[in-house]
Amino acid sequence: MPRVKRGTTAHKRRKNVLREAKGFRWGRSTKFKAAKQALMKAWSYSYRDRKVKKRTMRRLWNISINTACRENGIIYRDFIFKLREKNIKLNRKVLSEIANNRPETFVKILEEVKK
Numbered sequence: 001m002p003r004v005k006r007g008t009t010a011h012k013r014r015k016n017v018l019r020e021a022k023g024f025r026w027g028r029s030t031k032f033k034a035a036k037q038a039l040m041k042a043w044s045y046s047y048r049d050r051k052v053k054k055r056t057m058r059r060l061w062n063i064s065i066n067t068a069c070r071e072n073g074i075i076y077r078d079f080i081f082k083l084r085e086k087n088i089k090l091n092r093k094v095l096s097e098i099a100n101n102r103p104e105t106f107v108k109i110l111e112e113v114k115k
Contacts, residue, residue, distance in 0.1 A: 061096035068099035072110050082113040 014032045021028060021035035028038040066076035083090065099106045
């Protein structure tokens with residue numbers, strides 16, 4: 001069996017890791033071992049925080065809907081309950097956009113729900 005020298009493969013792998021770690025502070029951008037550890041941590045955080053971002057955005061949408069509802073004399077809980085009762089299929093993202101950008105349309109939705 002022929003001898004395989006792994007210098008090029010190892011060099012390429014290290015080069016790719018260090019390229020990914022570009023912009024990290026201190027030795028984590030230049031030293032392979034530190035860069036590898038920092039990337040593992042960074043990738044796990046980015047995976048986790050993509051899920052957290054969705055939760056955070058939903059909370060913000062709920063807050064803006066609640067604010068718009070309270071200005072018009074109904075609380076968020078009752079508004080969502082009555083939306084379901086009336087079988088109006090609007091998700092919270094859309095409701096939040098309407099409440100922030102088109103308050104007159106949101107008032108019309110509220111009137112429809114209050115009937």
